[in-house]
Amino acid sequence: MPGASPAEAATMRAAVQHRYGPPSVLESREVGRPQPGRGDVLVQVGAASVHPGDYFVMTGEPYMVRLVFGLRRPRHGIPGMDLAGVVAAVGRDVTAFRPGDKVFGWSSAGALAEYACVSARKLASLPANLSVVDAAAVPTSAMTALQALRDIANVRRAQTVLVTGASGGVGSFAVQIAKAFGAEVTGVCSTRNVDLVRSLGADHVVDYTRTDFTRTGTRYDVILDNVEAQPLSDVRRALAPTGTLIPNSGRGGRWLGPLGRIARARVLSGFTRQQLKPFTSFGKREDLLTLADLLATGQIRPVIDRTYPLDEAADALRYVGAGHTRGKVVVTV
Ligand SMILES: NC(=O)c1ccc[n+]([C@@H]2O[C@H](COP(=O)([O-])OP(=O)(O)OC[C@H]3O[C@@H](n4cnc5c(N)ncnc54)[C@H](OP(=O)(O)O)[C@@H]3O)[C@@H](O)[C@H]2O)c1
The missing domain is CATH 3.90.180.10 (Medium-chain alcohol dehydrogenases, catalytic domain)
Incomplete structure (x- = not known):
């Protein structure tokens, strides 16, 4: 034209x-x-x-x-x-x-x-x-973090929350949103990202190249596992007896991706007081507006x-x- x-x-x-x-x-x-x-x-x-x-x-x-x-x-x-x-x-x-x-x-x-x-x-x-x-x-990363922490884990003030992949798209929002909810937050990341995750407000940072969070003896009320680098049984060791674990990695096999792990977590959750809650995020305008408020007030960036x-x-x-x-x-x- x-x-x-x-x-x-x-x-x-x-x-x-x-x-x-x-x-x-x-x-x-x-x-x-x-x-x-x-x-x-x-x-x-x-x-x-x-x-x-x-x-x-x-x-x-x-x-x-x-x-x-x-x-x-x-x-x-x-x-x-x-x-x-x-x-x-x-x-x-x-x-x-x-x-x-x-x-x-x-x-x-x-x-x-x-x-x-x-x-x-x-x-x-x-x-x-x-x-x-x-x-x-x-939008997608922050909505996923918001829905996981607010709707699935029901994070409340003073709870302890551990986020793996704290340096990634979902994790970097999750650390800040959990802090905005008043939680005590631990971020898990590699050495090069320790300062970044601390700057997002994490109270504690675990460098996974040096420390395995599943073997420290500390137990968390909520774990948002964006990486699933460790088997579910190991991660559950770091979860409080009635705590909530959200396995959230989308990675997996060539045919079904994470579906096998999701099915195992769902079956297992029938046999334990721990809440194992894989979930799928979805776009919701109300949540985008909530995020717009958190962004406008500088609570997340x-x-x-x-x-x-x-x-x-x-x-x-x-x-x-x-x-x-x-x-x-x-x-x-
Ligand atoms: N449930 C849902 O509906 C939903 C929605 C959106 C995303 N997801 C899934 O959520 C996962 C995370 O997404 P994302 O956008 O945040 O991914 P991303 O941006 O690729 O971030 C992944 C982060 O994890 C770090 N990492 C790698 N290995 C690690 C380990 N062992 N421990 C701790 N951190 C580690 C990486 O940094 P280094 O390698 O430098 O450590 C990177 O910063 C993806 O698998 C995605 O598919 C699920």
Whole structure:
């Protein structure tokens, strides 16, 4: 469309994949810009973050993800969920947002692009103190941490909470949210991340390269195990007799991912007073609003590890797939 302004152009740049596979399946392409449906908002994406779930969907492994995202090839074609940006247009039924509003949230698919269509129910206004890069880093990881600690473990003031993977996307939010709930927090991380986890407010930090938290004799009311590096039986040694353990790693076998471990935890929980509660997080606007408040009041802050330009989205996903992220990885658009 020669002469058209960027806002009027019918196409956009996006990271596109036509088959499941390693990050090299992603290509930077010019594609048609999506049109908002009645309840949708067309967001001009400023930044989109990527997390291990995006990596699983890109690779199509564990294979069970294909039941949801397309059996033979990815149904959506543009990966990425979490985003922040500016409202470019709204569907007929949308009253909560107007063009020009700054928003953040999660799309069903397609955040790694210049524009994404998002249901208005999956967006919130950007807190004034947040950049688009910071805001894009929030939705899935922070909602997972919030739901695990508040809804599944019911964390209360003065309880002791241990978070493994405390330096990662979920863990870095979990440490701060548990502190905001008044808990005494222990973060487990590697040597290079000890200072970071302490700076997030952890009362105690266990360097897993030196100390195995399952063998110290300390028992915790709540354990959010984002890594599951130790067998469940070992982790239970560090859990109070009626404490709550949330095994939360999505990693696992090629076919079923973590499902085998989840099934074992569920069966075992029928035979012990300890609460073993694997769970699946889900996007909920109310929770995004709760997080917006925590961000606006400075009770939580995103940790940004690296940013990549959209043309290098494959490198961003490669880095996330390696599993050593320090906070969040964000793609700027
Ligand atoms: N239940 C759900 O619905 C749900 C939702 C979202 C995510 N998840 C899962 O939650 C897990 C964490 O996600 P994430 O986004 O936080 O991952 P991430 O950003 O990749 O973070 C993982 C962190 O763990 C650290 N780590 C590695 N080995 C460790 C060990 N033995 N002990 C302590 N820390 C260790 C890594 O740093 P170093 O390697 O430098 O130590 C890294 O900082 C993933 O498996 C994901 O699939 C589940």
